[in-house]
Amino acid sequence: MNLTQKENNISQIKDVLKVYLQEKGYRNTPERYSILEEIYNQQNHFNVDDLYLLMMQKKYHVSKATIYNTLEIFLDAGLIRKHQFMEKDSNSSSYEKSYFDRQHDHLVIYKKDSTSDRDIEEIIEFCDPRIQGIKESIEAAFGVKIDSHSLYFYGTKKD
Numbered sequence: 001m002n003l004t005q006k007e008n009n010i011s012q013i014k015d016v017l018k019v020y021l022q023e024k025g026y027r028n029t030p031e032r033y034s035i036l037e038e039i040y041n042q043q044n045h046f047n048v049d050d051l052y053l054l055m056m057q058k059k060y061h062v063s064k065a066t067i068y069n070t071l072e073i074f075l076d077a078g079l080i081r082k083h084q085f086m087e088k089d090s091n092s093s094s095y096e097k098s099y100f101d102r103q104h105d106h107l108v109i110y111k112k113d114s115t116s117d118r119d120i121e122e123i124i125e126f127c128d129p130r131i132q133g134i135k136e137s138i139e140a141a142f143g144v145k146i147d148s149h150s151l152y153f154y155g156t157k158k159d
Contacts, residue, residue: 010040013079013099020077031062035070039080045094045123071095085120085152102127105151112156121157 014033021028038054039046046054048071052064074080081098085108107124135146 009100010037013040016099017074017077017079020073024073024076026073031060031066032070032073034060035062035067036074036079039074039095040097040099042097045083045085045096047092047094049092051095083150083152085123103148105131105153107153107155110154110156 013036017032017036018028020026021032035051035055038051038058038060048064048067052062052067055062055067071080071082075082079097079099080095083094083096083106085094085106104125104127107126108120109122109124111119111121131149131151135149138144139146
């Protein structure tokens with residue numbers, strides 16, 4: 001993606017946030033837009049601590065409480081997704097930007113020679129058209145419309 005496209009994307013998500021905040025009666029604060037821009041500059045999944053450290057390094061003055069509250073707003077607005085990847089020593093959630101992303105699933109690969117069986121080495125995002133077929137079969141069988149789903153596979157690399 002070139003710089004102009006990235007700037008257009010960020011401008012578009014800021015517009016989505018502005019409309020959402022107005023509809024919900026929330027304040028339109030510069031901190032929310034700064035946090036949103038930093039999220040959309042990320043290439044990987046992140047947690048609150050990652051985002052907080054990034055904001056501090058860039059000299060933004062936001063508290064962790066502000067980040068937590070803002071992430072809840074972004075979740076409700078459909079701008080990010082929340083994940084639980086079952087990481088070692090962590091009960092925290094991971095997040096990823098979602099506004100421009102297609103539905104995808106995750107393969108969580110744990111480190112094989114780790115002292116814990118839940119030390120994440122890599123998270124691979126994938127899209128398999130067979131999963132769409134399964135979704136459509138479930139919709140037909142139960143007479144429902146599935147709005148979203150999440151699928152995680154956990155494993156280690158083979159030798």
